[in-house]
Amino acid sequence: MKKPTKQTITWRRITENRLFFPIVALTLILLFDFIFIPGFFAIENREGNLHGSLIDIFRNGSTVMILAIGMTLVIATGGVDLSVGATMAIAASVAGILMNPSALKNEVFFVTDPNYTFQPLWLVIIAALAISLICGLWNGVLVAYMRIQPMVATLILMISGRGIAQLITNGLRVQITYKPYAFIGQGWVILPFSLYLVAIVFAITWFITRKTAIGMFIESVGINFRSSYFSGIDEKKIKLLVYTFCGFCAGIAGLVASSNIKTSDANNIGLTTELDAILAVVIGGTSMAGGRFSLLASMVGALVMQAITQSMYAIGVPAFALQAIKAVVVIFVILLYSDQVKGFVRKISAPKKEV
Template sequence: MVKHHLFWPLIFLGALLVFNFIYSPDFFAIKMRDGHLYGSLIDILNFGSPLMIVSIGMTLVIAATKGVDLSVGSVVAISGAIACLMISNGDGSLVNVIISVGTALLVSLVLGIWNGFLVANIGMQPIIATLILMVSGRGVSQLITSGQIITISNPHYKFIGAGSLLTLPFSIFIVAIVFLIAYLLTRKTALGLFIESVGCKPTASKLAGVKSKTVMFFVYMFCSLCAAIAGLILSSNVSSADGNNAGLWYELDAILAVVIGGTALTGGRFYLAGTLVGALIIQTLTTTIYMIGVPPEITLVVKAFVVLIVCLIQSESFRKSIAFRWKTRHYPAEREVKQHA
């Protein structure tokens, strides 16, 4: 039970929730207002939806390439910028919104193909290949918005990030759909085995007939698509597109979510459910920091420190080292007996 990859993340998530309940007794309160559910837990799920979606895509990239996709934040900004620009220049009809959203998703697939080409065909290291798009993509998003914040007022588009379905935020259902698609593709088909084999032993996989380049293209396309969906949710939630700040540092939070969820950065075996838990931990931690009134200038420091503690506790080698030090300090005689033996 303790060795299960979800044990420590769930323990820490539970501890965060308990702390919030102690600090604010109405933290778990959920109210119905105008046919919609409201409350801190609902807000965590709603505001954490973009990060959960990006983290799902990042999980597959890390598993297959032993690298990361640093461009997801820029893709988030580009996606929102394209959609908002086209809607602002259009007639605001449902058809216009569908075309705008479809265009944003199509562009994200092209960006994923670009990353896959650099990694699979050119042979660049994933961190370098995606760093190129991370830097240039942020500039592209600002070119699309002309360096301004594009503000729109469209109920059809706003529904993506701020709408409700069955009393719950619609973004939660988007996360469920993306997770279900990723789960079915990786656990109910051979694709999951291909991803793990390419990430574990790329040379052996190639000799076994696995098309590693195709797998890499797929994971980068899927990751960019996830980032684009997250960009649509973020921009529709605030009815605007900010090419400079949208999705800023999302890549780092996504990597942390994947690692906290139990997926190793060395590639191979991955855990989609663990990634969702990791994303929830980060969003809950962010909510907690703001709730207790941590000064904005040290928010990131506190967040980094807590995440470091989580990763250390989750590390089996770290726990064994602490246990050994504690045992040798409190039972020195037993250590001497073992040494003489």
């Protein structure tokens, strides 16, 4: 019997890697862009900063990437967080009202001074992230200690969250002109500044989940929380941790989104982004039933979602038709994860046996 070659074994390992299918999906989308969109891969140097459609995919996808980091840990425990979009709106509203509190007086006051802020930037950021932590903590308590189904528990904040954001801003869109705050979403240091935030959040999360036992605890709870309990793992605290952290990630995403548009819009900030974040995690190979996860694969999944949007806009698809086309592409991508496709890939990558 002939032994399998080293090349065949290596190919099989590649196809079984969680990054394989997300990278294939992203490659197919970029190949479409290369063929049908002239100049899509062009990169320009403007005043020492890099600009182009590829850079825009990373820049515009930064909010979904940050959300996907927190969502990955939640889904890995067998849960889901539908409230991240509403949490983004709440965090953005808190930040906006602290910098321009005129909305509390029921008056529209347009500030044009780029150096004006009612509260210092550090306090604005801390307050916004603190309120997002509280939102995540609320979800964690409902899921872990009240034993409410994750979809129902997070649906509560998803529905009421935008109402809370409206109450904070008194129902007004708060204009934000403070230049240092706008730098969070619009600043450039060779690359968009928001990408550095994504890298920092990713690096910290990866270190905590892969260099400590927390990652193993999360996967264990997702696979079988009862067995984890009898193994000495407090599954309630693990679930509380991941939902709180997911709220924190949503708070960062809210700061990025509101600073990018220079407005705290409680109605539109974070709208439907929870669905993009969930799809990004699923495309990254994390099962909705919980278990093993890959943060890097979720990042690629987020880029897949943004690349679809960017490509559709580039070929002139109107905004009202974008969701329908995105749904078709997402269905195609999800089919790559079917057992039939995976079985076919394993079959063609399996070493041939010779007697």
